[in-house]
Structures are given as structure tokens and as C-alpha cells.
Amino acid sequence: xxxxxxxxxxxxxxxxxxxxxxxxxxxxxxxxxxxxxxxxxxxxxxxxxxxxxxxxxxxxxxxxxxxxxxxxxxxxxxxxxxxxxxxxxxxxxxxxxxxxxxxxxxxxxxxxxxxxxxxxxxxxxxxxxxxxxxxxxxxxxxxxxxxxxxxxxxxxxxxxxxxxxxxxxxxxxxxxxxxxxxxxxxxxxxxxxxxxxxxxxxxxxxxxxxxxxxxxxxxxxxxxxxxxxxxxxxxxxxxxxxxxxxxxxxxxxxxxxxxxxxxxxxxxxxxxxxxxxxxxxxxxxxxxxxxxxxxxxxxxxxxxxxxxxxxxxxx
Amino acid sequence: xxxxxxxxxxxxxxxxxxxxxxxxxxxxxxxxxxxxxxxxxxxxxxxxxxxxxxxxxxxxxxxxxxxxxxxxxxxxxxxxxxxxxxxxxxxxxxxxxxxxxxxxxxxxxxxxxxxxxxxxxxxxxxxxxxxxxxxxxxxxxxxxxxxxxxxxxxxxxxxxxxxxxxxxxxxxxxxxxxxxxxxxxxxxxxxxxxxxxxxxxxxxxxxxxxxxxxxxxxxxxxxxxxxxxxxxxxxxxxxxxxxxxxxxxxxxxxxxxxxxxxxxxxxxxxxxxxxxxxxxxxxxxxxxxxxxxxxxxxxxxxxxxxxxxxxxxxxxxxxxxxxx
Numbered sequence: 001x002x003x004x005x006x007x008x009x010x011x012x013x014x015x016x017x018x019x020x021x022x023x024x025x026x027x028x029x030x031x032x033x034x035x036x037x038x039x040x041x042x043x044x045x046x047x048x049x050x051x052x053x054x055x056x057x058x059x060x061x062x063x064x065x066x067x068x069x070x071x072x073x074x075x076x077x078x079x080x081x082x083x084x085x086x087x088x089x090x091x092x093x094x095x096x097x098x099x100x101x102x103x104x105x106x107x108x109x110x111x112x113x114x115x116x117x118x119x120x121x122x123x124x125x126x127x128x129x130x131x132x133x134x135x136x137x138x139x140x141x142x143x144x145x146x147x148x149x150x151x152x153x154x155x156x157x158x159x160x161x162x163x164x165x166x167x168x169x170x171x172x173x174x175x176x177x178x179x180x181x182x183x184x185x186x187x188x189x190x191x192x193x194x195x196x197x198x199x200x201x202x203x204x205x206x207x208x209x210x211x212x213x214x215x216x217x218x219x220x221x222x223x224x225x226x227x228x229x230x231x232x233x234x235x236x237x238x239x240x241x242x243x244x245x246x247x248x249x250x251x252x253x254x255x256x257x258x259x260x261x262x263x264x265x266x267x268x269x270x271x272x273x274x275x276x277x278x279x280x281x282x283x284x285x286x287x288x289x290x291x292x293x294x295x296x297x298x299x300x301x302x303x304x305x306x307x308x309x310x311x312x313x314x315x
Numbered sequence: 316x317x318x319x320x321x322x323x324x325x326x327x328x329x330x331x332x333x334x335x336x337x338x339x340x341x342x343x344x345x346x347x348x349x350x351x352x353x354x355x356x357x358x359x360x361x362x363x364x365x366x367x368x369x370x371x372x373x374x375x376x377x378x379x380x381x382x383x384x385x386x387x388x389x390x391x392x393x394x395x396x397x398x399x400x401x402x403x404x405x406x407x408x409x410x411x412x413x414x415x416x417x418x419x420x421x422x423x424x425x426x427x428x429x430x431x432x433x434x435x436x437x438x439x440x441x442x443x444x445x446x447x448x449x450x451x452x453x454x455x456x457x458x459x460x461x462x463x464x465x466x467x468x469x470x471x472x473x474x475x476x477x478x479x480x481x482x483x484x485x486x487x488x489x490x491x492x493x494x495x496x497x498x499x500x501x502x503x504x505x506x507x508x509x510x511x512x513x514x515x516x517x518x519x520x521x522x523x524x525x526x527x528x529x530x531x532x533x534x535x536x537x538x539x540x541x542x543x544x545x546x547x548x549x550x551x552x553x554x555x556x557x558x559x560x561x562x563x564x565x566x567x568x569x570x571x572x573x574x575x576x577x578x579x580x581x582x583x584x585x586x587x588x589x590x591x592x593x594x595x596x597x598x599x600x601x602x603x604x605x606x607x608x609x610x611x612x613x614x615x616x617x618x619x620x621x622x623x624x625x626x627x628x629x630x631x632x633x634x635x636x637x638x639x
Contacts, residue, residue, distance in 0.1 A: 058389065060385070089422070090422070091420060091421050091422040091424070092422030092423070093422070094419055094420055094421070094422045094423075095420045095421060095422065099420045099421070101417075101420070101421035101422070101424055102424075103421070103424045103425050108385070108388050108389070108425075109388075109417060109420075109421060111413075112412075113408050113412050113413075116381065116408055116409070116412065116413055118381070119377065119378050119379075119380070119381025119382050119384075119385060119409070120381050120382075120384050120385035120388065120413070121385055122378070122381070122382050122385060123381060123382035123383060123384060123385020123386040123387070123388070123389070123393075124385040124386065124388060124389040125385075126341075126370075126382060126385070126386050126391075127385070127386045127389035127390055127391050128389070129367075130341065130367060130368070130386075130391065131390055131391070133390075137385075149377055150377045150378065150381060150408075153373075153375035153377050153378025153379075153381075154378055154381065154382075156373060156375065156378065157372070157373070157375065157378050157379065157382055160373070161370075309423065310418060310419050310422060310423030311418070311419050311457060311458050312418060312426075312458070312481070312482045313418050313423060313425065313426030313427070313481045313482065314423070314426070314481065
């Protein structure tokens with residue numbers, strides 16, 4: 001990554017971090033309903049993937065997907081408004097935290113059912129091949145999703161039909177609140193892709209440059225017709241599975257040991273060494289967050305008389 | 316141009332014509348390629364349209380249902396064959412959480428133009444896991460349309476509407492209708508959804524029946540006519556959307572309502588139809604409406620048990636006689 005790209009990556013990561021920390025506050029203040037799943041600590045994967053994708057590429061993601069959509073550059077105003085259930089939200093308040101969708105930027109949707117979006121990505125890849133269009137579809141999912149049938153069926157289909165899809169597994173070591181090592185017989189999720197003869201690589205998900213490089217190379221290969229690729233991002237979530245998680249399944253020391261490598265601090269240090277004004281970037285991100293929050297709070301609620309609008313497309 | 320053909324041939328022709336008209340239509344399913352499908356509905360299509368477009372899939376319902384949805388979000392109009400409708404159960408998430416919800420959850424950002432089609436129903440001794448009728452279940456999934464053609468002509472005309480519109484469709488065929496032969500208006504306009512078909516006009520009782528139950532109702536009505544009882548048979552053809560107006564109007568005329576369905580009677584769409592009619596036309600009813608559905612047991616294999624479980628022309632006849 002050159003300096004400009006790294007600045008962009010840091011800005012995206014910082015935006016994701018501050019967006020999600022703000023969600024926590026707004027949740028505590030009852031501005032947000034339901035459940036929220038934060039990706040704090042995993043921002044390098046989101047930023048690396050988002051920046052490596054071309055504008056025409058498609059994405060499906062998961063309920064821990066705020067960051068992935070932010071990295072696709074959906075304005076955070078619309079995401080914040082969605083979190084607050086407003087008509088100006090990216091999904092008009094019909095979706096919420098787990099369903100960010102932005103077709104204009106190729107985001108086919110975040111999905112609240114573990115692994116359900118993976119076959120959707122394979123279907124989008126089928127479209128690209130059938131229609132001879134130039135887009136690659138990226139699907140992001142967690143380590144826990146590799147225990148779902150949908151994951152295995154999707155990998156098999158992608159391999160059999162040689163479809164242009166990139167599988168990105170964010171292995172944060174925990175399947176919700178259970179250590180992944182206790183519930184899989186493999187050491188690396190990438191081994192599962194090998195069973196389907198899909199080229200697979202393990203990537204340091206705490207190094208945004210490494211993520212970016214691996215994704216960029218994989219997408220280039222896929223676009224040139226080489227078939228699907230699988231990337232396992234070794235990462236870690238520094239907060240609980242969801243709001244209110246007591247985290248009794250892991251030690252404080254373990255979390256601290258990962259915090260030392262927090263991709264935001266390491267990237268900030270790198271940029272500072274290049275003479276970049278980190279405080280300036282942070283201040284600018286803060287203004288964006290404040291703008292998003294006031295936009296969301298000032299936005300109108302959806303009108304209950306339009307309850308049925310959108311059950312069917314165009315109706 | 317009217318031509319006599321089977322329900323299977325009518326469907327096959329409709330799919331073929333639509334694929335010739337629109338190359339965004341692709342087919343996914345098990346054994347639908349060279350074998351032409353277990354029930355021959357896709358016969359000849361693999362040869363005509365090629366293996367990229369008529370995709371013979373692994374036995375991975377979750378995988379290829381989901382794949383169809385993803386393809387639908389990105390410009391295609393997939394038609395998925397479900398070998399036995401019972402197999403939906405292994406992929407229910409893709410129907411109940413995905414196909415029907417993505418448009419709404421996204422704030423209306425995209426259509427999900429997928430047709431999930433296949434056969435269901437009892438009467439052939441296929442046992443409990445190959446015989447159930449699922450229309451009631453599918454009616455409880457907002458965002459998906461539920462279509463049940465009962466004749467070759469309806470199969471032909473309803474499929475065209477299913478594949479041309481932007482909303483997901485569950486298209487329920489019946490394994491014991493595939494062989495029936497009747498006239499099909501080849502080249503006809505698509506049959507709109509939400510428009511019931513008055514299969515037989517009558518004065519004394521309204522019988523609402525779908526899918527194979529239309530055949531049973533017709534048999535019962537013939538016998539009852541010999542006894543001087545006149546039945547009006549209404550086939551809604553689509554349960555979502557539902558043409559309540561035609562049914563309510565008929566009940567206003569006859570004063571009596573029987574709903575015949577092959578899905579299990581407890582928690583059924585038949586019960587909902589009766590409920591709506593009672594709300595709208597209670598004062599016109601001369602007797603309590605009746606519901607004839609499948610008994611609340613898994614469909615048994617043995618013939619006398621299977622016969623006892625599902626509706627029959629005799630059960631319909633008895634119900635009418637008890638009302639008039």
C-alpha cells in the first residue's frame with residue numbers, strides 16, 4: 001500500500017471503530033433496538049477487503065457487517081439512520097443493524113442467518129459468468145459459519161461450476177460464545193476449502209496491508225477466470241459477541257494480548273512515522289460521526305400507514 | 316390455438332416458450348438436465364438451451380435455492396425445480412428468511428424474481444416424506460406468492476405470470492395432476508394472479524378448492540347434480556394473492572361455503588379463507604361453513620390409511636348433503 005492508500009485504510013478503520021463505539025452508547029441510551037454485534041478489533045479485514053474491491057464488485061456479509069458496508073463507502077449517515085430505525089436509513093428502517101443493504105454499491109445484503117448469504121454470493125457469481133459481466137462477488141462470513149451446511153453446499157457449487165467468487169472467512173476464534181477450536185476438527189478453516197479444491201490462503205487479519213494485498217491478488221485471479229478463491233483472515237474481536245455479552249468464555253489476558261496488536265494503533269503508528277497527522281484524521285472522522293448521529297436523530301420515522309410498502313418490489 | 320396435452324406437457328411447453336422469449340431465465344434443479352427431471356417437466360430443455368442454462372445441481376437444496384436468490388438479485392430470473400416439495404424443509408431458511416424477506420428488509424432495493432416450482436401431494440403411496448401439501452405453510456410467509464394450477468391450461472398460463480413478474484413465487488404442482496389431459500390455449504396471455512376461476516357455476520353451495528381438490532370437487536358436483544343439488548366450484552388458483560371478492564360474491568348467492576384443501580386442516584389456509592368469508596359475508600350464510608382438509612397425521616403409506624387421511628369426492632359429497 002502506498003501512503004495515500006494506507007491513510008484511506010486507516011480512515012475507514014477509524015470510522016468503523018468510532019461508528020460502532022457510538023452504537024454502543026446509543027444502544028445504552030435506548031436509541032437502538034434489538035441486538036447489535038460489533039466488529040471492534042476486526043476492522044483491518046473490512047478495510048482491506050473494501051478497498052481492494054472494484055466498484056462493480058458485489059458483496060454479501062453477515063450480522064457483524066457494519067464495517068464491511070462502511071468500507072464499501074456507503075455514507076454513514078444512512079447507516080446510522082438505519083440503526084435508529086428512520087425512513088432515511090439505508091434500508092428505510094425496515095432492516096436494522098443486521099441487514100445493511102446498498103445495491104448502488106454492490107452490497108447485496110448483510111444476513112442475520114449464519115452462512116445464508118454465502119450461497120447468494122455464489123448465485124451472483126453465476127450471474128456474472130452467465131451474463132459475461134466483469135464483477136467478482138465477495139462473501140464475508142465467520143469461522144462459525146463454516147459449520148453450516150449452507151457453507152459447504154456453496155463451496156461445492158462454486159468449485160463445481162468454477163464461479164467468480166471470493167470466500168473471506170473472518171476467523172475471530174469464537175463461534176458466537178464458543179471457542180471454534182472446540183467445535184471443529186481442523187486447525188484452520190482454510191482446510192475446509194481444500195476439500196473442495198478451492199485455492200485457499202491464510203492471512204494475518206490484523207495487518208490491513210496484508211489483507212488488502214491478498215484480496216487484491218485473489219480478485220485479480222478470479223476476474224481473469226481462474227475460479228473461486230478462499231481466504232482465511234486470522235482476526236480477533238476485542239469486544240463481546242453482542243451487546244451485554246459477559247465474555248466468560250475467554251480471559252482478560254487473552255483479550256489484552258490481542259489489543260497490543262490492535263490494527264488501528266499499529267497502522268496509526270506506521271502513518272505517524274511517515275509524518276501523517278493522525279489527530280487530524282481522527283478529528284475529521286469524529287465530525288462525520290457527529291454529523292451521522294444528528295442526521296439520524298433529526299430524521300423522520302417511517303410512516304406506519306406505509307407498513308406494507310416494499311413487501312414486493314415497486315409496490 | 317387450443318391443443319390437447321397433459322399437465323406435464325403444458326408446463327414443459329410454457330417453460331420452453333418463456334426461455335425462448337427471455338434468456339435471463341435459467342433453470343436449477345436435481346436431475347433436470349439430460350434426464351429431463353424426475354417427472355419430465357424439463358424434458359428436452361437441456362438439449363435446447365445447454366448445460367449452463369439448465370443447471371443440473373447436486374442434492375444441495377440450501378445451496379441452489381440460495382444460489383437462485385443470488386442470481387435473481389443480479390439480473391437473472393431463475394426457476395428452481397424442487398424434486399418433491401417435501402425437500403424444501405432442508406432448505407427452509409432460503410424460503411422463509413431469504414427469498415420472501417430480502418426485498419422488504421432492504422427497503423425495497425431489489426426484486427427477487429425466482430420461481431420455486433415442483434410437485435407435492437398425496438394419493439400415490441409415496442409415504443409421509445414425499446406426500447405432504449405445503450400451501451398453508453407457504454401462505455404464512457409474507458413476501459412470497461403461492462400458486463397452485465389445477466389444470467393443464469392453468470399450469471401453462473400461470474407459469475408465464477410466475478416467471479414474468481418480479482416477486483418470488485412458490486409454484487405448487489400436484490404429482491397426480493401431471494397425467495391429466497385437457498385443452499390448453501397455446502399462445503394465450505398469461506393468467507393473472509389473484510383472479511379465481513369459476514370452474515362450475517351453481518346455486519346451492521360454494522365449494523372453494525385448489526390443485527387436485529378441484530378434480531374431487533368436480534366429481535362430487537356431478538353426483539350431487541343428479542340429486543338436484545347445484546354446486547358452484549371456485550378455484551382461486553393463487554392463495555397469495557387471494558381473490559376474496561369472487562368467493563364472497565359466490566357465498567352471497569349460495570349462502571353456503573365448503574373449503575377443500577389437501578394441506579392439514581389445523582392451522583390451514585382453508586381456515587383462513589373461511590374466517591375472511593365469515594367476516595365479510597356472515598349475514599349471507601345459511602349454515603356454518605365447512606372445512607375438508609387432510610387429517611392431522613403424517614401421510615401414511617398403506618392405501619386404506621392414506622385414503623382415510625386425505626379429502627375425497629365422497630367426503631365432499633357428504634359435507635354438501637349435510638348442509639343443504
